[in-house]
Amino acid sequence: MVTCAITSCKNTSAKISKNTHGITFHRFPKDKGRRRQWEVAVNREEQWTSTASSAVCSEHFEASDFYLTERGLRKLSCDAVPSINISACQPVEPTIADLEPVDIHPNDTEEVINLKYKVRRLEVLAESRRRKVQVLWQTKRRLRIRLARMKIILKHLISAKKDKVTEM
Ligand SMILES: [Zn+2]
Known part of the structure; x- marks a missing residue:
């Protein structure tokens, strides 16, 4: 089961599916520098580090962080960093999954x-x-x-x- 690394987010692959909710899970980048950017962005406790199974759900990325492949698949751009609803103190912003x-x-x-x-x-x-x-x-x-x-x-x-x- 994949869980979202954002503490305030309750999305898990067990509860959420791409087809019904339009939410996808995205693994932390392999590149060290970019991985660190994500670790900072997810706002976890200081000693927390990501693992190979750590992921962030699509609810924390802007629509412009995604691109569509020719087959209509939604892919995350390689320079995207989580930025939406990453902290419980932030006002809740609409996300890409707010699709009818x-x-x-x-x-x-x-x-x-x-x-x-x-x-x-x-x-x-x-x-x-x-x-x-x-x-x-x-x-x-x-x-x-x-x-x-x-x-x-x-x-x-x-x-x-x-x-x-x-x-x-
Ligand atoms: Zn999430």
Whole structure:
């Protein structure tokens, strides 16, 4: 049985399956440096180290950490590091498994089902990108407002200084 290395996460391969929950388990990288990055990211007690069977479930990766193979399989990119819902103190973020199930008709072939899942995953990827863009736009708008305020303050400061100069 595979358990998720994130202490606050209760996902195990016994309870969770890829087909019903859309959750997959990913072993720690073999590369020493990257393995260490994962060990730090999972926030365990200081003396904890990963073993060959240690794994993290897909709930802790961003949609952009995955790519789709030509056959529609979801694979983890080789530079991905767990970042979502890794600590109990963090606000819970939506994960890639928040996929609505696809509706399967009794006469759908396996290929059609795979394609339906592929489309659904692409929709999730597109949605997460759309959300990121939205956040960037909001940040931009906020910065613009701040900049406008700064300009007004600056104008006041300049005119106040001018007043002082003319008083003298
Ligand atoms: Zn997990």
